[in-house]
Structures are given as C-alpha cells and as structure tokens.
Amino acid sequence: MSVKFAIIGCGAIGSRHAAVIDAEARGSITSLCDCNVMKAEQLDEKYSLGVKCFADYDALLASTNANVINICTPHGLHAEMAIKAAKAGKHILVEKPMALTVADAEAMMTAASDNGVYLMVVKQNRFNVPIALTKKAIDSGKLGRVFMVQCHVLWNRHDGYYADSNWRGSKELEGGALYTQASHFIDLLNWWFGDVVDVKAEIATKNHAIDIEDCGNALLTFDSGVMGALTWTTCVYNKNYEGSITIIAENGTIKIGGPYLNKIEYWDVKAMPLQDDICFVDKPNAYGKYQGTSSNHDKVVTNVVAKLLNERHHVVEGDEGIMSIKAIEMIYNNARVI
Ligand SMILES: NC(=O)c1ccc[n+]([C@@H]2O[C@H](COP(=O)([O-])OP(=O)(O)OC[C@H]3O[C@@H](n4cnc5c(N)ncnc54)[C@H](O)[C@@H]3O)[C@@H](O)[C@H]2O)c1
Numbered sequence: 001m002s003v004k005f006a007i008i009g010c011g012a013i014g015s016r017h018a019a020v021i022d023a024e025a026r027g028s029i030t031s032l033c034d035c036n037v038m039k040a041e042q043l044d045e046k047y048s049l050g051v052k053c054f055a056d057y058d059a060l061l062a063s064t065n066a067n068v069i070n071i072c073t074p075h076g077l078h079a080e081m082a083i084k085a086a087k088a089g090k091h092i093l094v095e096k097p098m099a100l101t102v103a104d105a106e107a108m109m110t111a112a113s114d115n116g117v118y119l120m121v122v123k124q125n126r127f128n129v130p131i132a133l134t135k136k137a138i139d140s141g142k143l144g145r146v147f148m149v150q151c152h153v154l155w156n157r158h159d160g161y162y163a164d165s166n167w168r169g170s171k172e173l174e175g176g177a178l179y180t181q182a183s184h185f186i187d188l189l190n191w192w193f194g195d196v197v198d199v200k201a202e203i204a205t206k207n208h209a210i211d212i213e214d215c216g217n218a219l220l221t222f223d224s225g226v227m228g229a230l231t232w233t234t235c236v237y238n239k240n241y242e243g244s245i246t247i248i249a250e251n252g253t254i255k256i257g258g259p260y261l262n263k264i265e266y267w268d269v270k271a272m273p274l275q276d277d278i279c280f281v282d283k284p285n286a287y288g289k290y291q292g293t294s295s296n297h298d299k300v301v302t303n304v305v306a307k308l309l310n311e312r313h314h315v316v317e318g319d320e321g322i323m324s325i326k327a328i329e330m331i332y333n334n335a336r337v338i
Contacts, residue, residue, distance in 0.1 A: 003305045006031035006064045006090075008057055008081060009072035010039040013095055013297075017070045020298040022047045026305050031064040033057055057081060061088040067308060068093050074167035075175050079104035082119065086111035091118045093304055097183045097328070098321040100175040105325045109318040120304055121321030125184045126191065126314070127296035130256045130264045137252065138192050142271040144250030149189060149228045153182045154241040157234035162210050169210030176203075176212045178328045182232045184261070185245065186324040187316075189230075192247075193222040196327035201335035207235040218331045230331075 005021050007014050010032055021027045029047070032040035033054040040053035054060040061069075061084055069085040071078055071094040079099045082092045092112065098121045099105040112119035125131055137143045167173035174180055190196070201218035208214045214235050220228035244257035244265065252269030267274045299314075306313035 001026065001309055003027050003068060003308045004030040004066045005068045005070055005093075005301075006033065006060060006066035007040075007043070007070045007072060008033045008060065009074075009095075010034040010036075010043050011072065014039075014070070014072035015043060016295070016297050017072055017301070018043045018047060020301045021070075022049075023298065024301050024305060026309070027301060030066045031060055033060040057084070061085065061090070064090075067091055068304060071095060074173040075100050075179055076167070076170075076173035079108055082108045083111040086115040086117050086119070089115060089117060091120070091304075091308065093120045093122065093300075094321075095122045096187070096321075096324075097175070097179040098318065098325055100179065100325075102322065102326050102329050105318065105322040109322065112318060118307065118315075119318040119321075120307070121316045121318065122297070122300050123184070123187050123316040123321070124296035124300050125188060125261055126316070127299040128260075128262050130258075131188060131261060133264070134247070134254055134256060135192060137254065137269050137272050140272070142269055143247070143252045143254075144270075146193065146224070146226045146247060146249040148248040149193065149226055150244075150246045150248075151182075151185050151189060151228065151230045152242050152244045153185055153230075153232040154236050155181055155234055155243065156236045156239050156241070157181075157208070157214075159208065162208055169208065169212060171211040174212060176328070176332060177214060177216070177232060177234055178331060181234060182230065183324050183328065185230070185243070186327050187321075188245065188261075189220070189222070189228060190323040190327060191320070193226040193228070194224045195222065195323055196220050196228075196330055197223045199327075199330045199334040201331045202338050203332070203335045204338045213335075213337075216331075216335065218335070220327070220331075 007017050021029050034040040037055040068091045071081050085092050162169035198221035203213035203216040205213050206215050215233045218230045246255040255266035257265040303313040303315050307315045
C-alpha cells in the first residue's frame with residue numbers, strides 16, 4: 001500500500017515536501033502545481049517523477065489521483081484551497097498556519113468533515129527531541145504546577161526577504177509575523193498549556209517597509225492558569241539571535257533554545273534528570289539567504305501515511321491546528337498599535 005500526494009505550491013517548503021515524500025517508502029508524488037509552473041517542473045525533474053505539472057489548482061483537482069493535497073502556498077490561500085480539496089474528496093495536509101482567521105479554520109474543518117476527509121496540519125517541531133521531552137515532563141506531572149512560560153522569537157529578516165516575495169509582508173496574504181515566525185512557538189504553548197483565554201499586547205512596525213508588524217509583546221493567560229509572555233521580532237541585527245521557551249514550574253525549570261528549538265539550554269527537573277545519552281539530530285531547513293525552523297517534515301509525512309493506512313500515528317488535525325489561530329487572532333484583536 002502506498003499513499004499518493006499532490007503538492008500545491010512548489011516554493012521553499014513545497015520543495016521540502018517533495019524531498020521527504022520522495023524519500024518516504026510508502027508515499028509517492030503523483031501531481032505538482034505552482035502558478036509559476038516552472039517551479040513544479042523543476043521538482044518533477046529533480047526527483048525524476050515524470051508527473052503532470054499544473055499551473056492551475058482547479059485543473060489539478062479535476063484530474064489528480066492523489067489521496068492527499070499538500071498545501072504549501074501563501075497563508076491567505078490556505079482556506080480556499082483546503083475547502084476545494086475537501087470538496088474534491090481529497091485529504092489535506094496544510095502548512096502552518098492552517099488559516100488566517102478562526103472563521104476560515106472552522107470552515108475548513110466543516111468542509112473536511114462534510115466530505116469525509118482528514119484535515120491535517122504541519123507542526124513538525126512537536127517531533128523535536130527537547131519539545132517531546134518537555135511534553136513528557138508536563139504530562140507526567142513531574143514538573144508539578146507550571147507557573148509561567150516565557151517565549152522569545154528574536155529573529156532577523158532582511159529587507160530582501162520581504163522585497164523578493166509577492167506575499168511576505170502583506171496583511172492579506174501573510175497576515176502578520178505571528179503567523180509566520182511565531183506560530184510554531186504558539187502551537188507548542190497551546191499543546192502544553194491549553195487555549196489562550198486572555199491577552200494584553202502591543203505591536204509595531206519599526207524597521208521594514210511592510211503592512212504587518214515586525215515587533216510585538218504579548219502577555220498571555222492560558223486556560224490551565226499558566227501565565228505567558230511572548231516577545232517576537234524580525235528586526236534583530238544581522239542574523240537570528242534567539243528562539244526560546246522557558247518554563248518556570250513548581251518542581252522544575254526548562255529552557256529550550258538553539259536556533260530552531262532543537263537544544264536544551266537548561267533542564268533542572270526534580271524527578272526527571274536529563275539523560276546523558278539524548279541525541280539531538282534536528283537540523284534546520286536550508287532557506288537560501290537565511291535558515292528556517294528545524295526539519296522534521298519527514299516525520300510529519302510518515303505519520304500522515306500511517307494515518308491513511310490506519311496505523312498508529314501522531315498527526316495534528318484541524319481541532320488542534322485551530323488553537324494557535326485562535327490565540328494569534330486574539331493577540332492581534334487586543335493589540336495596541338504603537
Ligand atoms: N513548517 C515550517 O517550518 C515552514 C517553513 C517555511 C514555510 N512554511 C509555510 O509554507 C507555506 C509556503 O511558504 P514558502 O516559504 O514555501 O513560500 P514560497 O513563496 O517560497 O512558496 C510559495 C509558492 O506558492 C506558489 N503559489 C502562490 N500562489 C499560488 C496559486 N494560487 N496557485 C499555485 N501556486 C501558488 C508560489 O509561486 C510559490 O512557489 C507558508 O504557509 C509558510 O508559512 C512552513
């Protein structure tokens with residue numbers, strides 16, 4: 001048995017999807033689509049696929065035999081593309097963020113359930129070793145009561161990152177830096193501590209000619225009672241400085257950092273000392289002029305295959321994907337613009 005995938009959006013992350021599906025023993029790519037069809041053709045050639053390449057998404061949906069549509073396009077297109085895929089009877093693997101509004105995310109979930117397909121969301125950082133260990137420390141009760149969490153996303157995005165893209169920096173298509181740079185972090189906070197129920201925030205655009213913010217601070221209250229502080233920016237001089245999460249709890253303190261949440265910076269947990277033999281193999285995505293979040297897309301795809309073949313899996317679905325969209329929407333709705 002094998003699962004057939006079609007990739008829509010053959011840019012930076014679509015290329016990674018192609019690489020990991022090509023390497024997946026029980027998966028194959030059967031169609032590719034990009035409005036710049038040359039990008040689809042380049043992937044077809046690179047992996048010697050010999051599949052049909054489409055410039056038009058509707059044309060792909062009308063003829064592809066894929067089981068799963070991998071949506072790797074700009075954020076503002078995710079909802080419409082996912083709903084069309086569901087109506088065509090295709091399962092969906094959508095890149096983060098699932099959508100730009102809660103209403104869109106809900107419409108996607110409804111379309112998926114009405115049409116009997118799965119709506120799955122890429123959250124590859126959940127597979128990082130430090131992240132999985134932290135989840136274990138929280139769920140086992142070994143951390144005791146968690147009091148506070150502090151999250152820093154202090155990154156550099158040079159002017160060309162926005163200028164060379166027809167969607168980055170756009171309110172309509174990117175939505176905001178929280179959807180791009182911070183959504184993985186927010187997903188983990190939701191996974192560990194539940195929904196965000198209260199927010200105080202301020203945002204500003206200080207150092208880029210873009211429609212969205214490039215600096216922000218938010219105080220978050222989670223439904224578990226945990227107090228959170230999130231600071232995010234794309235204005236750090238020269239290169240990424242820090243992406244970290246620090247947890248202050250009754251019986252332990254944890255700081256996860258490294259460039260891609262792939263390193264334990266500090267671990268002092270009473271009933272769960274760090275083992276010496278833990279191996280950190282998470283590598284960053286190569287991203288042209290800069291580097292993105294760490295790569296566990298192979299695990300995401302392997303788990304999608306397992307789900308479709310009715311095996312044990314760790315797939316994030318719409319009901320969990322929507323949590324970070326709710327949090328982000330709440331932050332922007334409550335943010336004072338300065
Ligand atoms: N999981 C992660 O760590 C991670 C990392 C990077 C990007 N992403 C996400 O992946 C998505 C894409 O980001 P990217 O960096 O690959 O962007 P990108 O600009 O490199 O690629 C987007 C591609 O979509 C194509 N496209 C745009 N509109 C289209 C349309 N209507 N029909 C067909 N193709 C269309 C573009 O031509 C482009 O090739 C975003 O949601 C982004 O947040 C996730």
